[in-house]
Amino acid sequence: MNTLFKVRLWVCVAIFALCVHVKSDISDYIYPSKSPSFGNFGGLGVLQNPSARFYDEGSIAFNWVQNGVYRRGSIVMYPFDWFEFSYQYTDIDNAKYSLIKEFSGGQSYKDKSFDVKAKIFSERGIFPSVAIGARDLAGTGIFGAEYVVANKQVSNIDFSLGMGWGTLSGNKITNPLSSISDSFDNRTGVGSSGTMGGDFNIGDFFSGDAGIFAGAEIFIPNLNGSRFKVEYDGTNYEKEGFPLGRESFNLAYKPIKKPDSKFNFGFIYPLTDNFHLKASITKGNTFSFGFSFHAGIKGDNPKIVKTDRHEPVENAEQFKAISKGNDTYIYRSILKHLNDRNLYLQKAEIKNNTLEVQYAQDKYISYARATGRITRVLDEVVPDEIDTFKLANTNAGMNLNTITIDRHAYNLYESTKDHNSLKRSVKISNPQYDPKNYSFAPDVDFPAFFWKAAPSIRSQIGGPDGFYFGDLSLAIHTELLFRYNLSLVTSGAIGIVDNFDDLKLASDSILPHVRTDIVKYLKQSRKGHFKRIQLNWFHRPAKNLYAKLSAGIFEPMFGGYGFETLYRPFNSTFAIGMEYWNVKQRDYDQMFKFRDYETETGHINIFYEEPRTQLLLRLKGGRFLAKDSGINFDLSRRFKSGLRIGAFFSRTDISKEEFGEGSFDKGFYFYVPIEFFFDQRTKGIAGFGLRPLTRDGAQYLVHSHHLYGITDQANSYNINRNWEDFYD
Numbered sequence: 001m002n003t004l005f006k007v008r009l010w011v012c013v014a015i016f017a018l019c020v021h022v023k024s025d026i027s028d029y030i031y032p033s034k035s036p037s038f039g040n041f042g043g044l045g046v047l048q049n050p051s052a053r054f055y056d057e058g059s060i061a062f063n064w065v066q067n068g069v070y071r072r073g074s075i076v077m078y079p080f081d082w083f084e085f086s087y088q089y090t091d092i093d094n095a096k097y098s099l100i101k102e103f104s105g106g107q108s109y110k111d112k113s114f115d116v117k118a119k120i121f122s123e124r125g126i127f128p129s130v131a132i133g134a135r136d137l138a139g140t141g142i143f144g145a146e147y148v149v150a151n152k153q154v155s156n157i158d159f160s161l162g163m164g165w166g167t168l169s170g171n172k173i174t175n176p177l178s179s180i181s182d183s184f185d186n187r188t189g190v191g192s193s194g195t196m197g198g199d200f201n202i203g204d205f206f207s208g209d210a211g212i213f214a215g216a217e218i219f220i221p222n223l224n225g226s227r228f229k230v231e232y233d234g235t236n237y238e239k240e241g242f243p244l245g246r247e248s249f250n251l252a253y254k255p256i257k258k259p260d261s262k263f264n265f266g267f268i269y270p271l272t273d274n275f276h277l278k279a280s281i282t283k284g285n286t287f288s289f290g291f292s293f294h295a296g297i298k299g300d301n302p303k304i305v306k307t308d309r310h311e312p313v314e315n316a317e318q319f320k321a322i323s324k325g326n327d328t329y330i331y332r333s334i335l336k337h338l339n340d341r342n343l344y345l346q347k348a349e350i351k352n353n354t355l356e357v358q359y360a361q362d363k364y365i366s367y368a369r370a371t372g373r374i375t376r377v378l379d380e381v382v383p384d385e386i387d388t389f390k391l392a393n394t395n396a397g398m399n400l401n402t403i404t405i406d407r408h409a410y411n412l413y414e415s416t417k418d419h420n421s422l423k424r425s426v427k428i429s430n431p432q433y434d435p436k437n438y439s440f441a442p443d444v445d446f447p448a449f450f451w452k453a454a455p456s457i458r459s460q461i462g463g464p465d466g467f468y469f470g471d472l473s474l475a476i477h478t479e480l481l482f483r484y485n486l487s488l489v490t491s492g493a494i495g496i497v498d499n500f501d502d503l504k505l506a507s508d509s510i511l512p513h514v515r516t517d518i519v520k521y522l523k524q525s526r527k528g529h530f531k532r533i534q535l536n537w538f539h540r541p542a543k544n545l546y547a548k549l550s551a552g553i554f555e556p557m558f559g560g561y562g563f564e565t566l567y568r569p570f571n572s573t574f575a576i577g578m579e580y581w582n583v584k585q586r587d588y589d590q591m592f593k594f595r596d597y598e599t600e601t602g603h604i605n606i607f608y609e610e611p612r613t614q615l616l617l618r619l620k621g622g623r624f625l626a627k628d629s630g631i632n633f634d635l636s637r638r639f640k641s642g643l644r645i646g647a648f649f650s651r652t653d654i655s656k657e658e659f660g661e662g663s664f665d666k667g668f669y670f671y672v673p674i675e676f677f678f679d680q681r682t683k684g685i686a687g688f689g690l691r692p693l694t695r696d697g698a699q700y701l702v703h704s705h706h707l708y709g710i711t712d713q714a715n716s717y718n719i720n721r722n723w724e725d726f727y728d
Contacts, residue, residue, distance in 0.1 A: 034219055036158075037227065037268045037276055038063040038292040041135065041143075042074035042086030042115045046215030046231040047264045047280050047288075049168075051160045052131035052151040054119060057081040058298025058639045060670060065290035067282060069093040069256055070241070075690075076294075077670060079637045079645045080613075082119035084133075087668060087690065088112070089462060090143070094256055095242040097464050104464035109242070112462060112692045114138055128152035134205065135167070138666065142241050143167055146206050147234075149213075158217040162234070166204070169211035170236040171262070177206055184208075211236065225273070229266035229280065233259070237283070260284030297676055298639040307679045310373055313337050316380040324383040330355070331440040333381050343374055346394060346484075347438035354388040358438065360395065362683045365642040365673055367393065367713050368419075369681075369725035371403050375410060392433070393713050396538040396705070397485025398546065399433030400714035401570070417727035428716050430570035432543055448481040456493050460522060462692075465505050471498030471526050485538040488552075489704055491531040498526045509660055511696040512597055514557065514625040518694055520588040521556060529590035531556055536705050544569050546707050546714070555702040556590055558583040558625070560598075566605075566707040571716050573609040575708065578602065581701050583625075601625055601701055603632075607708060611717060614638055616646075626696045628652040632665075640722060642673035642685060650698030658697070665698035667691035 036053035039045025042063060044053045055061065061076040063086075071091040078084055090111040097104035117133030128150040136143040149162030162168075165175070166187065177184040187208025213234025219227045237243055243256055261284025268278045279289045300306070313319065323329035327350050335345045338359065347358040355378065364370040371391055378389055389410075392402045409425040435441075456475035461468055473493035480488040500523045507516035533553040540546055544567060551561035562581030569575070580602035587593035603622030609615065620632040630653055636646025649666040656663040669689030675682045712718055 034153075034225070035273070037217065037229075037278070038074075038076070040065045040067045040280070040282070040288060040290070041072070042088045043076055043084045043117055043133075046160060046217060046229050047266050047282060048233050048235045049160065049162065049213045049215050049231050050117065050131075050133055050147055050149050051158075051215070051217075052119065052129040052149045052162075053158070054078060054081055054084055054117075054131075055294060056296050056298070058641070058643055058645075059294055059296045060643075060645075060672070061292060061294035063290070063292040065278075065288060067280075067288035067290075068286040075688075077645050077668070084115075084117040085647070085668070086115045088115065089467075091467065092241055107464065107466060110462050110467060111140055111142060113140075113143060123152065141204075144204070145169075156219045156221070158219075160215045160217075160231075162213050164211050164213060164234050165206050165208060167236050167240040168213065168234045169209040169239070170234050171211040171213065171232070172209050173212060175206075175208065175210040177210075209236075225270040227268045229264075229268065231264050233262050233264050233282070257283060257285050297641055297643040297672055299641050301676045304677065304679055306675075306681060308681055310376055311341075313377065313380045319381040320383050323381070324385075327440075330382060330386075334378060335442055337377050337381055338374065341373065341377065343370065343377070345442060347435065348440040349438045350386070353386055354390060355382060355386045356390040356392065356438065358392040358394055358399065358433075360393070363681055365675065365681075365683055366640075366722040366725040366728075367401070367719045368722045369728050371405075371719075372726035372728060375405055379407065379410060394433070394484070395713065396487075396536075396710050397483065398538055398540045398711070398714075400430065400711055401716070401719060402429050402431055403427070403719070404429070414727065419724050419726045422726065423723055428719055430543070430714060430716075433540065446482055449478065450481070451476065451478040453477075458522060460503060460518065461690075463503075463505050465503050469499055469503045469522070471500060471522070472496045473528075475531075486536070488533070488535050490533045492529065493531065494528045495526045500526055509696045510658060511626045511628070511654065512599075514585070514597075514696050515694050515699050516696050517588070521590060524588040525556075525590040529556070530592075531590070532704060534704055538710070544714075546711050548705065548707055548710075550703060550705075553586065554581075554583070554704070557586055558701055559586055559594065560584055562602075562703075564703075564707050566711060568708075568711055568714055570714060573611055573715070573717050575607040577605045577607075577707060579605065581703070583701060599625060599627055603700065605708070609717070614721075620700065624652060624697070625699045625701065626654075628654045628697055630698060632698060632700065636669075641676060642671075643676075644669075644671045646670070652698050654697050660693075660695050660697075662693040662695055665691065665695060
């Protein structure tokens with residue numbers, strides 16, 4: 001151990017000891033926040049080093065850092081409190097996008113990567129939290145690393161210590177796994193995933209040189225949750241990125257700065273609990289800065305209290321008295337008071353002191369909350385001799401569930417909001433719908449027309465022509481309802497502004513261009529286009545069986561006709577269906593003309609939702625748009641709030657060379673409930689999804705009103721999962 005290293009090590013130890021001593025003297029000070037913070041890579045960490053910390057499940061975050069030649073933006077998601085997933089775009093200033101000027105001009109290199117981290121042990125007593133993780137999975141490998149790291153909170157300091165491989169092998173030690181097998185001795189290195197990129201090079205995991213790293217996050221009292229960071233950097237700067245630059249167009253890019261120090265220092269200042277500013281000195285010679293934002297969305301947003309609580313019906317007792325003994329008055333009363341609350345009565349019937357109500361609603365994500373709100377209105381205005389409510393929820397003209405509520409039990413537990421005791425007397429079922437069972441059906445003026453307008457953005461990210469291309473347009477969405485189960489859905493847009501002029505990359509795919517002509521579609525449709533003009537007819541031919549016939553323009557690139565069926569047992573989390581589509585490719589202007597390419601596509605769809613973890617596995621197997629055959633795997637988790645986090649990949653009968661760059665189709669997505677950001681309940685969601693690359697393999701038709709979503713409430717599990725909302 002050389003003298004300089006000894007000095008640096010003792011300085012670090014002295015800082016740690018001083019901070020512990022200071023904390024022992026100020027133990028009564030308040031720390032507003034001890035939530036973990038993000039490092040210079042995608043996920044939670046010190047600076048360059050990862051940590052074994054995680055946010056709560058259902059959290060989503062964005063992290064941006066400028067660190068020397070690297071500008072990195074990351075989307076980070078936590079489907080579980082023991083699992084972290086992040087996706088990064090890294091702009092690398094010391095390398096060109098490609099060596100061909102005509103292809104990418106002078107644009108700097110852009111790297112896309114996935115990172116994952118999983119908790120092995122939770123911190124408990126004297127034992128630390130331990131996690132295992134990997135950087136740059138299924139990418140180019142220029143930031144590829146694996147690691148095991150432990151964290152322990154001692155007083156006001158969160159210590160971390162870990163071992164890394166790949167680009168985290170900067171402080172070299174003998175790889176302990178080499179004693180197990182010689183296969184861990186050597187690491188292939190950058191580009192090992194093959195010329196197509198995007199594959200998992202499992203043979204390299206935890207191989208080659210290993211290294212150690214350490215760090216600490218020191219929370220400062222009475223400074224709004226600020227913290228100081230110090231770490232012993234584990235990065236191997238001879239392996240990370242392009243350490244020597246690379247030559248292109250007779251211009252040699254400068255190599256990155258070599259480290260002057262193994263110690264990095266940083267500071268985090270939280271503007272709010274969710275929004276952090278940060279700055280650091282890395283390598284002893286590089287100033288870094290950035291910010292991060294995170295939000296937990298698994299439940300209601302406690303900072304935005306919902307104001308649309310139930311409003312008691314005024315003069316409710318008078319309504320009861322007036323309608324007593326007169327069924328028509330009862331029907332008209334509940335029609336008015338439900339409609340006033342955006343709960344729409346479809347049909348009603350009174351038999352043997354039981355009021356049966358068929359309704360539709362698009363306000364509440366929680367079906368239990370919708371049922372509870374309806375029950376409360378009925379209890380207020382319906383005469384007391386009615387002792388049972390049967391509430392049938394419909395969608396697309398199909399009855400999807402019926403909840404039978406004993407009125408006496410409802411009132412017995414209402415004051416204490418004891419939803420568990422109420423549930424023991426509630427019957428949840430899914431009987432066949434028979435319109436003849438209802439004597440009251442309010443008039444509906446068909447066709448009924450609905451519309452809304454909103455700004456819309458289309459984006460093309462990370463191509464050789466430039467990092468970002470997009471357009472802003474005014475999108476108009478309409479629905480023309482001919483009958484309850486027959487509707488025409490349209491979506492169009494009028495262009496406002498775009499920067500598509502410099503977008504010119506042509507497709508190099510050897511497969512039919514079912515997706516890779518995206519540049520032509522974007523440029524030729526920017527003044528205005530139709531995304532969808534789809535006619536849907538829904539039918540429930542038997543109990544637990546649902547069907548849809550559709551025709552028209554389904555999506556920006558294809559139109560045609562076809563059908564979908566779904567078998568979904570009411571008391572099971574398993575469902576199976578099939579779909580068939582005969583489609584033709586649309587012209588690039590996305591209006592009403594079509595190109596010559598046409599195909600038949602179809603799939604068997606299997607769904608299974610594991611009740612305990614709320615994980616939904618969807619398998620879609622069959623023939624895709626480019627006439628390749630295979631399976632799409634989709635795994636997602638839905639939270640109580642309506643948030644869904646998921647990822648997917650596909651394997652078909654085309655080779656990696658035929659697929660092109662990326663080797664196989666993959667990506668991730670999340671859907672956030674809109675009501676999380678507002679003080680009103682609403683059923684809408686806002687989604688974001690990303691594929692690292694747009695290719696033609698494994699692409700399926702995107703049509704609206706999928707049966708699995710339409711029949712979401714045709715499953716007792718989806719009602720029971722939020723039953724605690726009933727008395728809300």
